[in-house]
Structure formats: structure tokens, C-alpha cells
Amino acid sequence: MVRRRRFVLAALAGVVGCLAALKIMPGTAWAAGRVHRYRMRFLRPPGALAEEDFLGRCIRCGQCAEACPNNCIQYFGLEGGVAAMGTPFIIPRQQACILCMKCGDICPTGALASIPRTVATIIDKVQMGKARVDKHLCLSYQGKTCGVCYRACPLPDISLRVGYLEQPHVLKDCVGCGLCERACIQMPQAIRIIPHLGERSV
Amino acid sequence: MTSHRPKTETHPLSLWRHLNKLRWLTLATVFIMLLCIPAISLYQTYVAAHGYALLSSSQKIFYDGMELLTAPFTDDPTKDLAVIKGNTWSGTFFGLQLSDPLAVVGQIAASLQVYWPFAITALIPIVLTMIFGRFFCGWLCPATFIYELNTNLAAWLHHLGLRSGQHLFDRRLKYLVLVVGLLISALTGAVLVATVYPPAIIGRELYYAIALGGFGSGMVFFMLTLLFDILVARRGFCRYLCPGGALYALLGRYRLFRIQRRVQHCNDCAKCNAICEFGLNPMGDDFGQECNNCTACIAICPTDALAFVVRIRDQPEQGEGHLGARYRKTHGATEQQPVVLR
Numbered sequence: 001m002v003r004r005r006r007f008v009l010a011a012l013a014g015v016v017g018c019l020a021a022l023k024i025m026p027g028t029a030w031a032a033g034r035v036h037r038y039r040m041r042f043l044r045p046p047g048a049l050a051e052e053d054f055l056g057r058c059i060r061c062g063q064c065a066e067a068c069p070n071n072c073i074q075y076f077g078l079e080g081g082v083a084a085m086g087t088p089f090i091i092p093r094q095q096a097c098i099l100c101m102k103c104g105d106i107c108p109t110g111a112l113a114s115i116p117r118t119v120a121t122i123i124d125k126v127q128m129g130k131a132r133v134d135k136h137l138c139l140s141y142q143g144k145t146c147g148v149c150y151r152a153c154p155l156p157d158i159s160l161r162v163g164y165l166e167q168p169h170v171l172k173d174c175v176g177c178g179l180c181e182r183a184c185i186q187m188p189q190a191i192r193i194i195p196h197l198g199e200r201s202v
Numbered sequence: 203m204t205s206h207r208p209k210t211e212t213h214p215l216s217l218w219r220h221l222n223k224l225r226w227l228t229l230a231t232v233f234i235m236l237l238c239i240p241a242i243s244l245y246q247t248y249v250a251a252h253g254y255a256l257l258s259s260s261q262k263i264f265y266d267g268m269e270l271l272t273a274p275f276t277d278d279p280t281k282d283l284a285v286i287k288g289n290t291w292s293g294t295f296f297g298l299q300l301s302d303p304l305a306v307v308g309q310i311a312a313s314l315q316v317y318w319p320f321a322i323t324a325l326i327p328i329v330l331t332m333i334f335g336r337f338f339c340g341w342l343c344p345a346t347f348i349y350e351l352n353t354n355l356a357a358w359l360h361h362l363g364l365r366s367g368q369h370l371f372d373r374r375l376k377y378l379v380l381v382v383g384l385l386i387s388a389l390t391g392a393v394l395v396a397t398v399y400p401p402a403i404i405g406r407e408l409y410y411a412i413a414l415g416g417f418g419s420g421m422v423f424f425m426l427t428l429l430f431d432i433l434v435a436r437r438g439f440c441r442y443l444c445p446g447g448a449l450y451a452l453l454g455r456y457r458l459f460r461i462q463r464r465v466q467h468c469n470d471c472a473k474c475n476a477i478c479e480f481g482l483n484p485m486g487d488d489f490g491q492e493c494n495n496c497t498a499c500i501a502i503c504p505t506d507a508l509a510f511v512v513r514i515r516d517q518p519e520q521g522e523g524h525l526g527a528r529y530r531k532t533h534g535a536t537e538q539q540p541v542v543l544r
Binding site: 007011014053055056058059060061062066067074077078082085086106109110 | 239240243244246247250287288289291292293294299301305308309311312313314317319320323374377378381384385390391392393394396397402405406409410413414418419420452
């Protein structure tokens with residue numbers, strides 16, 4: 001009985017001590033750097049924290065995909081590394097985000113921030129990534145009028161505008177939902193989202 | 203040879219023995235809900251977009267059945283079915299957000315800060331655990347549902363001549379798993395305890411299987427724990443390795459309600475020790491913090507000698523059962539033992 005109590009106390013003291021040491025030590029999540037070595041290009045759901053904070057906050061409950069009406073959220077197995085296991089991601093070419101913001105509302109941990117569904121707040125707070133046009137692939141830049149990406153964009157003339165021959169130009173307020181990449185009729189896609197996994201203003 | 207068994211049907215506390223049936227009902231309900239919630243979430247948006255008429259008749263029955271559980275609380279079809287959401291790891295139950303204490307502890311370890319809006323969602327489970335002990339393990343955990351069926355499978359295999367493993371380890375191993383799991387979570391900055399905790403895995407993987415079209419890598423881990431339970435130790439994962447069980451056991455160490463043997467009614471048959479999934483010693487009143495209140499010992503006791511009592515400590519060394527042969531030999535048996543009620 002006494003031995004057991006001593007064991008429990010020692011274990012608790014060990015945990016508290018290690019946590020305190022980690023708190024003092026600068027650059028705490030040294031191993032989290034490993035997490036950034038993703039080989040695949042993916043987006044976090046809208047309102048996600050910066051990658052390191054996100055991995056520490058997300059408890060892998062799976063409710064964001066359950067809330068997603070568009071079924072665009074998938075989960076990592078081991079392909080994203082052990083640290084990312086069970087965390088949500090979006091492959092925009094397969095199914096892109098429609099910016100309904102339901103995942104942020106249901107997220108119990110704040111790993112996905114709850115963002116009101118208005119144009120101003122979405123532009124301000126959602127930073128999933130940014131679209132980039134490959135002019136060598138894009139039909140409109142080859143002289144054939146297309147404009148599919150512009151028509152798919154949920155924030156036309158805010159995130160994406162079209163010019164001569166409906167050539168797309170990505171503006172600075174692009175939130176990276178990926179609907180343009182999903183809609184692109186070229187194979188491979190001429191417009192794609194470059195994920196933003198670093199610092200976020202949320 | 204005269205029988206000294208008291209008449210159990212007139213025993214006022216014999217209702218305790220039906221708790222085990224109630225527990226199986228609870229376990230099955232939780233598991234079925236974990237199957238239904240992901241399935242219904244596929245229809246929910248469809249219905250909210252006025253697609254109800256397009257559902258097939260069986261889908262309509264399913265949807266209406268699930269709506270019946272939640273409709274009294276909401277009218278908005280987009281919010282329909284939103285009152286019961288998620289899984290046992292973290293979810294919403296009639297508007298009340300609840301989380302596993304391990305989720306909160308793991309998150310604190312991984313992010314090295316307390317996010318209070320999430321931390322308070324574990325308050326109710328923690329308080330209930332401090333009152334009832336490891337009740338989650340025995341009554342709600344979806345993995346327990348599978349693990350107990352797995353024990354039955356091991357028993358059938360035993361009938362076929364295939365011996366299941368009966369190794370015994372140190373129960374304190376799971377506290378080590380908890381501590382090491384939290385340390386690794388802190389070092390990697392990711393909530394990795396979630397990937398070795400069966401109820402969290404089951405909640406996620408059932409969603410993957412139903413809505414995303416296949417099991418994920420967590421299911422491989424869960425299958426390995428099932429094999430461990432059959433081949434190495436009975437209920438080995440819950441007994442020796444589960445980090446969440448360790449946390450619940452620590453929280454429920456001084457629980458208010460616990461099972462206790464009433465020595466006047468015990469006949470030393472030791473069926474309770476044999477049935478105990480966790481390998482505890484109900485006949486010696488040695489439950490400690492490990493008991494998950496599964497009530498299997500109460501259900502099997504032929505003399506209704508086990509019951510829940512309000513105590514914060516076990517009462518070991520009560521001695522031999524008064525209906526047992528050895529006690530009657532030493533104390534002089536009367537023709538009919540008086541049944542002393544508490």
C-alpha cells in the first residue's frame with residue numbers, strides 16, 4: 001500500500017517535473033519539426049491554428065469531418081508521420097472546402113477556430129493556403145477562353161479576378177479553399193493551392 | 203446434506219444482480235450510437251437541403267428514428283441531430299459538451315498550456331469518476347464492448363481446445379504507459395495518447411469506416427490489442443496497458459460507491475473471483491482502484507453477498523463467509539443461518 005502510494009507520487013512528481021522542464025526550455029517542441037516533412041500537399045481545414053499549435057491542440061476526435069457537409073475532410077493514417085496521425089486534412093483536387101465553417105463550430109478544442117460565416121471574417125481569418133496559376137498549363141493563357149476557376153471561386157473578384165481571355169489572377173485575399181483547383185478542367189490542374197502551414201493570425 | 207442457502211428470491215437487495223444486464227444495454231447503446239451518428243451525418247446535410255423526399259424508405263426510417271432522439275430539442279433542420287454528436291472521446295450529449303479526461307490531460311501535455319474552454323468539458327466526467335470510480339471503463343467504453351465479447355470468444359476457443367493466454371503482469375504497468383505517453387506527447391507536441399487509447403480509436407475508426415469508406419491504421423492497433431487479450435492475458439490491455447484506464451483509476455481511487463462483500467451472506471464459492479474480468483479478488487474485498495464497476499461478480503453471486511455500498515475505502519479481511527463450510531465448522535452451524543440484513 002505504502003509502496004504503491006510512493007510509486008504514484010513519484011510518477012506524478014516526474015510528470016510535473018518534466019512538464020516544468022519543458023516549459024522552461026526554449027524551443028519546446030523539438031520533435032515537432034519532424035512533422036513538417038510532409039511529402040504530400042494538403043490543406044488543414046479552415047480556421048486551423050499554425051501547424052505546431054494545431055498538433056498540440058487537436059485531440060483527434062474526428063468531429064470536424066462529421067460536421068463537414070461536403071465530405072472534404074479526411075484523416076491522416078501514418079502517411080503524414082506519427083505526430084499527424086488522426087488529424088484532419090483536405091486534398092482540394094479530390095474535394096475542396098466550401099467555407100461553411102461548420103468544422104470550426106464543432107471543434108471542441110479550438111484547434112479549428114470558430115469563425116462567423118461572413119465575407120469579412122473569412123477573408124480576415126481563414127488562411128488555408130494561396131492559389132497559384134501555372135501559366136504553361138492554363139488554357140486561358142494558351143489562347144483558349146476558359147474561366148472555370150473564376151466561376152468556381154466562392155469569393156470572386158476578392159480572391160481571384162479574370163482579365164483578358166478570362167486569364168485568372170490570384171489576389172492577396174485568396175483564402176485557399178481549393179474550389180478553383182477542384183474545378184480546373186486541365187489535367188493536371190493548372191491552378192493549385194500552396195498550403196499555408198506556418199504562422200496564422202487566428 | 204442439508205442446504206444452507208438462503209431464499210434469494212425474497213432477498214430485498216437481489217435487484218443488484220440485474221445491473222449487469224443494464225450495463226450490457228448501456229454498452230450496446232453507446233456502440234450502436236457510434237455506428238448511427240456517422241451514418242446519419244451523411245444524410246443530415248442532404249435533409250437540411252430539402253432532400254428528405256429523395257431518401258429511400260429505409261433511409262427515411264433510419265433518419266426519423268435518429269431524429270426522434272433529438273427532435274424535442276431543436277426545430278432547425280440544419281441543427282437537427284446536432285444535440286448528440288461525436289464519440290466518447292469528445293462529444294456533445296444533449297447540448298452538453300463532454301470530453302474524456304485523458305483528452306484534456308493529453309492536450310495539456312502536448313501544448314503545455316491549459317485551454318480552459320476545452321478543459322471544463324472534462325469536469326463532469328472527472329466528478330462522476332471521483333464518485334463512481336472507473337465506471338466509464340465498465341459502462342460506456344465502446345472498446346470494452348468489443349473486449350468483453352472477445353473474452354467470450356476466448357472462452358469458446360477454450361471449449362475447442364485452444365488455450366487462451368493467462369499471463370499475469372504488474373497492474374502498475376498502465377500508469378507507466380500513461381506517464382510515458384504524456385511525456386512523448388509533450389516532447390513531440392502532438393496528442394499521441396489519442397493513438398493508443400482504444401475508445402478514441404474506436405470512435406474515430408467507426409467514422410472512417412462508415413463515412414470515409416474504410417478503416418484506418420488505428421484499427422490495426424486495435425486488432426493487435428484484441429490478439430493480445432486472447433493470446434497473452436485476459437483483458438490484458440485494460441488491465442495492464444490502457445492509459446485512460448490508468449487515469450480513471452487514479453481519479454477514482456477514493457470513490458464513494460464501491461462493491462463490497464457482505465460477509466454474512468457469502469459462502470466462499472469464489473465464483474466472483476473467477477468471473478472478474480480484471481482479475482481482482484472480490485471474495486477478499488480487494489478491489490483497490492482497479493474495479494470498473496462491471497457488476498459481473500454481483501450478477502454471478504449465488505447468495506447475493508455482493509452489493510454496492512457507500513464507502514471511500516475497501517474493507518478487506520472480513521474473514522470467511524458465514525455461509526461457507528469452513529466458517530460453519532469453526533463457529534458451529536445452526537440448522538438455518540439467520541439472514542442479517544444491513
